[in-house]
Amino acid sequence: MSLLRNQPGGDLSATLVLAHGAGAPMDSPFMNEIASRLAARGVAVVRFEFPYMAQRREDGRRRPPNPQRQLLECWRSVYASVRAEVAGPLAIGGKSMGGRMASLLADELGADALVCLGYPFYAAGKPEKPRVDHLAELKTPTLIVQGERDALGDRPTVMQYNLSSSIRLHWLAAADHDLKPLKASGYTHTQHLDTTADQVAAFLRR
Template sequence: MTIDTPDGPAELIIDEAEEPAAVLLLGHGAGGDVDAWDLALLADRLPTLGVNVARFRQPYRVAGRKVFSSAPALDRAWQMAVAEATRRWPGLPLFVGGRSAGARTACRGFGSGQTGLVLLAFPLHPPGKPDKSRLAELVDAAAPTVIVQGEKDTFGAPDQVSAALATAGRADVRVVAMPAAGHTLAPKAKATDEQIAEAERLLTWSVAAFIDAGRS
């Protein structure tokens, strides 16, 4: 469906459960789209577990651009997606999140009526620049949170994310490490069928378990 925003039309791609018990709204990364491996996997698997999944395509991607104009523009459009999800599924707990830049946007926009954060490949810092931390965005959200991070993510490995959170007093945040994965979280091209299946299970059940616990 199309959502009109001050920065142009955006899109919400919806995959619904037969008997939904919760909603997960996800945003894409800065240079990516809603068909990213992790977003597409959750949209495919979570509805079978009772979770409606809505993937939000930002206006700049709808317009065919690969670079967004500003963080405030992302935030404006995101809030309209949150409002639409709230209107469309009243009474269901709303979890929000996304991958990379989408995860940051969800952190900045977390507020009343939202239940928890699902952050995929949270970019703790730019590659090679650990001094330029984005941790404050995550901590300031003060939300129940699960983070799924690739073991080889150059934007912040799982142990780096966990250590930063502990220093900030957020040791309660669960950080899930995806074995051998980079920033995309996707299995490597040479991964075996067994390794691919295990990666799919780990991502799906880490998010599903967090949502199940959070909606109780």
């Protein structure tokens, strides 16, 4: 399995294994931007690809994500590999689907923390079918950075959920699923990515 690493230039506070979302690879612009910002803040980032995305890299053909069972097995394998070589705090997480899969395993794996960026609380257009049952029982310290107008989990809808006390939500003003704000909000995507990295780095230091 190919791993992509961003190492801090200075002191290391934690390592974060970060999975990609359903439609973009581990080196998408979003993943590159977040990883470089976290490394600049003392967090080592390790990225990997689920089997379907690794296949797409080889042959260029788009395909849907693997079944959940296979995605979780991939996560277990990557976590075991990284855990064997990392002595300090080790967190897991990801963008959208990658973060959701990590949330299903965080307690099982004994991860030190969970970080989700743009969490898919429900499928697009289906807020009446939330995917949050396991989040009510989650014990792993968790940070979810979410756009207020995320089509897979906007603020008014998510605030109605019964989430575990171990979960901390940080809302980004007027931001969508990729943490991009409306221009009229006065914020930029760069500002929101910087804020995200600040929040994640501070959370992992604690």
